[in-house]
Amino acid sequence: MRALPTGMRGWPTGLRTRLLVAFVLATSAGAALASWAGFVTARSALVGDAQGQAIDALRQRVTAVAPYVSCPPTQLTLDRLREVVGDNALITYGSMQSGAGDHLELIDPELRAATAERNHMVLQRVHTSEGVPKLALGMPILITEVNGAQRRSGVEVFSVVDLSETQARIDATGRSAIMTSALALPVAVLAALLAARGVLRPVRELRGAARRFADGDLSARVRPRGYDELAELARTVNEMAAELERSIARLRRSEAESRRFVADVSHELRTPLSALSAVVDVLEEDSEHLTADQRTSARLISEATRRLTGLVADLIEVSRFDATAERLHPERADIPTALHATLRARGWTDQVSIDAPESIAAEVDPRRLDVVVANLVGNALRHGAPPVVIAVRGTDSEVVITVTDHGPGLPGEDPNRVFDRFYKGDPARSRSQGSGLGLAIAREHTRLHGGDLTAENLPGAGARFTARFPRWAAQNPGGQQ
Structure with a gap:
């Protein structure tokens, strides 16, 4: 499995989880921003209303008494003006002043x-030492001349207005905004679940169809819903699946026709080859009556006929495997005894040694075991080097037969390619003895038992083939009996 970058470890990787997280974050952020914007707007409105009310109240009071203010005013005039303005007020004229109230x-x-400096009202937001918000106002009293012109009287009115109630309303609005944002979270989660379910439904269907494709069901299709990108993807996948199904069908028909052709040709060649073999046998029997050139030609014909006969036999056997026409006929047999019989039948007892216990019983098809061992040993003798050793080991569940030689080893990076049909690692051996089907047939016989055949190169030199057979027929669920 590919490792995640360090910065991404712990980050949700599932599509559903990422959709949920993204949707919840986006919705929560939107709700928080909306609540904050509402709070800012409400705060501005509350502060504006409070400031407007304070300004209007002070302006109305000052405007009402301004015509009666003498110039220059006396201390008594300032005191009366302060009484009209109300508590928390300060009236000044030069060095004279009249004030009463807290927080002046x-x-x-x-x-x-x-x-x-100004001929209009000035305001300033301030806080007491205890943090209580206040609004400080200041405005000059103007005198209107007969001609309508205005001039400063020198009297200035200051007032301190309490904003505690307004601040309490602002705090309540902030708490309401926070509560609204918090309540938006479960709503966002529910909406995210519903949205993810709708978005991921076609994705799950695509995944299911892909799994059916992987399992070999090429008829799997996805039902498109709507006309969005996922629906377009579903239609594209269906088109791809249909084209793939058609291509696989064509390949299967072509493969079946090729196998049938090989099988038909192989069977048709058996009759003329039988006649040719009979003629070759006659030539070999009368070889002493032939000239030297005729004996050489007869020997070449005999070798070519045997090779062709072996190739046809191998092709027929391969075609039977392809048609699943082979059947297993297991019998209880002693494996070391069967191996000795295979070597004696081919005259290999002096060239091959057997490393095996005195007796290992197993249920195998004797003919197929003989074919497997003969192919492995014959390959080792032709392309390897002595000593060639057959080793047998048994467990409660299987019998393992290894054939080891000490030759140059198997060519290529993947030794198991030698089981490919018609495989020849060295092009120079293309005309050598052998059809290139022996090892492929040996593996098919092993797998028919429910086992397997593998190849490997030894660390020093040489090759090793390992055939595994279930020890008892009941342990071979895949074999045909």
């Missing part, structure tokens, strides 16, 4: 300077 210290020099 919040009317700082900066606010006074701004009020002295």
Whole structure:
């Protein structure tokens, strides 16, 4: 399995999980942003309303008494004006002032300077030492001349307005925004589950169809829903599956026709080869009556006929495997005894040694075991080097037969390619004895038993073939009996 980058470890990798996480994050972020925007808007509105009310109240009071303010004013005038303005107010005229109420210290020099410079109201948001929000206001009193012009009277009015109630409403609005965002999370999860279910349904169908393809069901199709990208993907997959099914059908027909052709040709060759073999036998019997050139020709004809007869026999056997016409006929046999019989029948007892216990009983098809061992030993004698050793080991469940030689080993990086039909690792051996089917047939016989045949190169030199057979027929669920 491919390792994830370090930065991605712990990150959800499933498509469903990623969709859920992305949808929940996006929805939660949207809800949080909407709640924050609402909170900011509400806060601005509340502050604006509070400031507007304070400004209007102060302006109305000052406007009502401004015509009666004498210029220059007396201390009594300032005191009466302060009473009209209300609590938490400060009235100044030059060095004279009249003030009453709490937190007048919040009317700082900066606010006074701004009020002295402007002909309109000035406001400033401030906080007490305890953090209570206040609004400090300052406005000059203007005198209107007969001609309508206005001039400063020198009297300045300051007032401190409490914003605690407004701040409490802002805090309540913030808590409501947070609660709204929190309540949006389960709603987002539910919506994400529903959305992921709808989005992943065609993906699951595509996965199911892909699994059926992998299992060999080329008729699997996906039902497109709608006209979105997933539906287009489903239609493309269906088109691909249909084309693949047609291609596989053509290949199977072509393969079946090729196998039938090989089988037919092989069977048709048996009759003329039988006649030719009989003629060759006659020539060999009368070889002493032939000239030297005639004997050489007769020997070449005899060798070619035997090779052709062996090739036809191998082709017929391969065609029977392809047609699944082979049947296993297991018998209880002593494996070491059967191996000695195979070597004696071919005159190999002096060339091959057997490393086996005195007796290992197993249920095998004797003819097929003979074919397997003969092919392996014959291959070792032709292409390997002595010593050639057959080793037999048995367990409760299987019998393992290995054939080892000490030759140059098997060609190529994959030794098991020698089991491919007509495989010849060295092109120079293309005209040598053998059809290139012997090892393929040996593996088919082994697998018919429910075992297998493998090849490997030894670390030093040489090759080893290992044939595994189930020890008892009941342990061969795949064999045909």
